[in-house]
Amino acid sequence: MEAETGKIYRSNYKDKYGRPVLVMRPSCQNSKSIKGQIKYLVYCMENAILNLPESQEQMVWLIDFHGFNLSHISIKVTRETAHVLQEHYPERLGIAILYNPPKIFEPFYMLGRPFLEAKTANKVKFAYSDDVNTTKMMSELFDMEFVESAFGGKDIADFDIEKYAERMREDDKKTPQFWKNGYITESPLPLEKSNSDADSDEQAKRAEENEEEQQDDDATSSVESLSVKN
Secondary structure, eight states, X not given: OTTTTOSXXXXXXXXXXXXXXXXXXXXXXXXXXXHHHHHHHHHHHHHHHHTOOTTOOOEEEEEEOTTOOGGGOOHHHHHHHHHHXXXXXXXXXXXXXXXXXXXXXXXXXXXXXXXXXXXXXXXXXXXXXXXXHHHHHHHHHSOTTTSBGGGTOSBOOOOOHHXXXXXXXXXXXXXXXXXXXXXXXXXXXXXXXXXXXXXHHHHHHHHHHHHHHHHHHHHHHHHHHHHHHO
């Protein structure tokens, strides 16, 4: 339920620094459950971390405020979001871009800002589609060919829950490997051998060495026999 409107999803592109991008659309809020909203946020954060390249530890938030009004969000959710971000993912946010926030959002943000640490608050950037500085910032961060049109990009496709769910199912299969190894490999890792397997391998190796030694002895005997005859 939490995912079906596309209120939060990991985009299929990264920024120019290789950071995964979480797209957030507050106007698509479809749940009044604070627990459910925070649980889904954590899932999305973990999925973004799962898709981090080895050279990167942070992600980007792109927040689309089209159609937003204050009924779509609450102080409690904002406070819990700030708590989760700062207590459990303190260095994971690289930048949060608030795109086209309405005027009514500014006083709401000022109410929520005290819940943010200074270093987190400094990562929050207000962006507007009619601002040249926003255009410059976006083009410096992203290949706009792949960015959603809501953020000034050229991708006009709508959010497709079926396709997104399939992507998440594939990612979920990788999660156990990630938690075990700390990274994802392109192919399955070899299984660890049991002691019995290791013993069998050692016995096979010794048998092979003995066979090679026997062949060498036979060859030596043949040469010596020929020498005697001659």
